[in-house]
Amino acid sequence: MSSLKQLQHSLPALLRTIARAKWIWIGLAATVALRFYYVREMIAALVIFSVLFAAGAIVALAVFLVDRLSQQIVIWAEVGVRPVVHWVSDATEGIFATPAWVQALPHRFRKELKHSEKS
Numbered sequence: 001m002s003s004l005k006q007l008q009h010s011l012p013a014l015l016r017t018i019a020r021a022k023w024i025w026i027g028l029a030a031t032v033a034l035r036f037y038y039v040r041e042m043i044a045a046l047v048i049f050s051v052l053f054a055a056g057a058i059v060a061l062a063v064f065l066v067d068r069l070s071q072q073i074v075i076w077a078e079v080g081v082r083p084v085v086h087w088v089s090d091a092t093e094g095i096f097a098t099p100a101w102v103q104a105l106p107h108r109f110r111k112e113l114k115h116s117e118k119s
Contacts, residue, residue, distance in 0.1 A: 033039050 034043075
């Protein structure tokens with residue numbers, strides 16, 4: 001019984017030692033792998049593309065937020081601008097001349113309609 005108790009107490013320490021040795025071997029393998037040019041090149045490419053992707057995501061988020069905010073601002077401003085637009089259009093109604101073809105257009109269509117009805 002005492003040997004089983006000793007085994008239970010020494011087993012976690014043994015497992016920690018095995019895990020530590022495993023990580024040491026993984027670290028040594030990573031160090032050896034980093035000595036190869038191809039691995040360093042791939043890691044550099046990963047870093048560059050990660051930075052570019054993050055920058056693109058930030059720009060896309062900024063555009064999205066500006067779009068959402070501008071929609072809310074336009075909705076808010078439309079209510080306040082509508083009376084001003086009506087006032088300006090009423091104030092400038094007699095000032096600006098209308099082209100001659102605008103006044104003649106409905107009459108010409110009326111004449112064409114009268115001719116087409118007679119035929």
